Amino acid sequence: MLDRQLFDHFRIYLDDVLYVGDDLYVLANGEEYLVRTVDDRALEQLNEQVNMANWLTSYSEHGVAQFIKPEGKKRTISIDGGEAVLFQLEKQQHRLAHSVTGEKVGAKLAKFHEKGLYYTPQQTKRSVSSGAIAWKERWERRLNQLENWYVRMRQESYKTPFDELFLVTFPYYIGLCENAIQMITDLMIDKEEHLSKGNTICHRRFHDCTWLTVREQEPSSIKVPTDFMYDHYTRDITEYVRSVWTNEQSPNSLQTIEAFLNDYESYHPLSLFDQTLLLARSMFPIHYFEEIETYYQTVHSEERNQLSERCTALLKNSAEYEKLFTYLTYRYPQLLESKHCPLWFQAYPVKHSSYG
Numbered sequence: 337m338l339d340r341q342l343f344d345h346f347r348i349y350l351d352d353v354l355y356v357g358d359d360l361y362v363l364a365n366g367e368e369y370l371v372r373t374v375d376d377r378a379l380e381q382l383n384e385q386v387n388m389a390n391w392l393t394s395y396s397e398h399g400v401a402q403f404i405k406p407e408g409k410k411r412t413i414s415i416d417g418g419e420a421v422l423f424q425l426e427k428q429q430h431r432l433a434h435s436v437t438g439e440k441v442g443a444k445l446a447k448f449h450e451k452g453l454y455y456t457p458q459q460t461k462r463s464v465s466s467g468a469i470a471w472k473e474r475w476e477r478r479l480n481q482l483e484n485w486y487v488r489m490r491q492e493s494y495k496t497p498f499d500e501l502f503l504v505t506f507p508y509y510i511g512l513c514e515n516a517i518q519m520i521t522d523l524m525i526d527k528e529e530h531l532s533k534g535n536t537i538c539h540r541r542f543h544d545c546t547w548l549t550v551r552e553q554e555p556s557s558i559k560v561p562t563d564f565m566y567d568h569y570t571r572d573i574t575e576y577v578r579s580v581w582t583n584e585q586s587p588n589s590l591q592t593i594e595a596f597l598n599d600y601e602s603y604h605p606l607s608l609f610d611q612t613l614l615l616a617r618s619m620f621p622i623h624y625f626e627e628i629e630t631y632y633q634t635v636h637s638e639e640r641n642q643l644s645e646r647c648t649a650l651l652k653n654s655a656e657y658e659k660l661f662t663y664l665t666y667r668y669p670q671l672l673e674s675k676h677c678p679l680w681f682q683a684y685p686v687k688h689s690s691y692g
């Protein structure tokens with residue numbers, strides 16, 4: 337099916353195909369391609385993301401996959417009942433030639449962000465609200481949705497043990513959300529002139545595997561445009577930190593985060609405004625929201641049981657997540673002196689021995 341689609345729409349003769357995560361890596365006539373499935377929401381953003389990719393390439397960012405439009409009016413091809421898009425990858429020798437030996441992900445990300453700082457979104461309707469402002473508006477809506485679900489669950493006569501745990505823990509997490517949103521609101525009032533200065537090309541969720549590699553010996557350097565979005569650069573910093581902190585397979589999470597921030601700031605130091613955004617975004621428990629939403633949207637009992645175990649562990653370890661906030665206020669002590677920092681942070685001074 338894939339080989340037929342590639343020939344019919346691109347005149348590409350497939351030689352070999354491999355899975356790279358959820359993507360398909362295609363070899364054809366000495367060229368490398370990536371096939372990625374997309375939904376309707378992703379398609380709405382594709383034109384903007386292609387513009388971002390072209391911008392980055394024009395500023396000599398290597399490893400950016402290039403969108404290939406199929407013949408005809410459509411931007412997608414049909415594979416296994418879904419829609420997918422095709423990207424051509426930079427040649428392997430070019431990727432390797434421009435990989436700096438030993439350069440850490442933090443420094444790479446800082447340089448990536450710098451190249452997108454002067455990018456202007458083309459979709460004007462989306463660019464009315466961007467960066468921290470758009471983040472605040474988006475999560476206020478999502479918070480309202482979860483609050484409505486919480487009220488509904490309270491009114492249910494029958495509740496599972498997981499339902500009960502959700503009802504007990506939700507007020508704590510909603511408190512974190514309100515603190516985070518209030519911090520952003522205060523920044524919008526007091527530091528309005530800073531709100532758009534750090535907006536750049538970011539990623540939907542930046543973590544160790546966002547930039548792809550198709551061979552074990554290669555560094556992760558392939559950037560796929562469907563991962564791109566326009567936001568403040570603290571978005572990527574926050575999501576990387578969160579992914580490390582919540583990863584149970586990462587026993588040295590604090591050291592990994594410290595090294596990442598050191599590497600990023602060796603190239604681009606964070607201002608107090610940036611630090612405040614980082615803390616506010618970290619406080620917002622996206623991982624909690626997504627686990628809860630996924631659980632209640634899942635109908636298969638086996639998947640629900642697995643999600644229930646994962647969610648239960650997450651909910652019972654909420655105190656562990658607070659250690660991330662205290663670490664950030666230790667690393668950036670000016671935060672505790674800032675009027676934007678929640679008062680309850682200041683009530684619990686952080687000691688370095690907490691992280692020994």
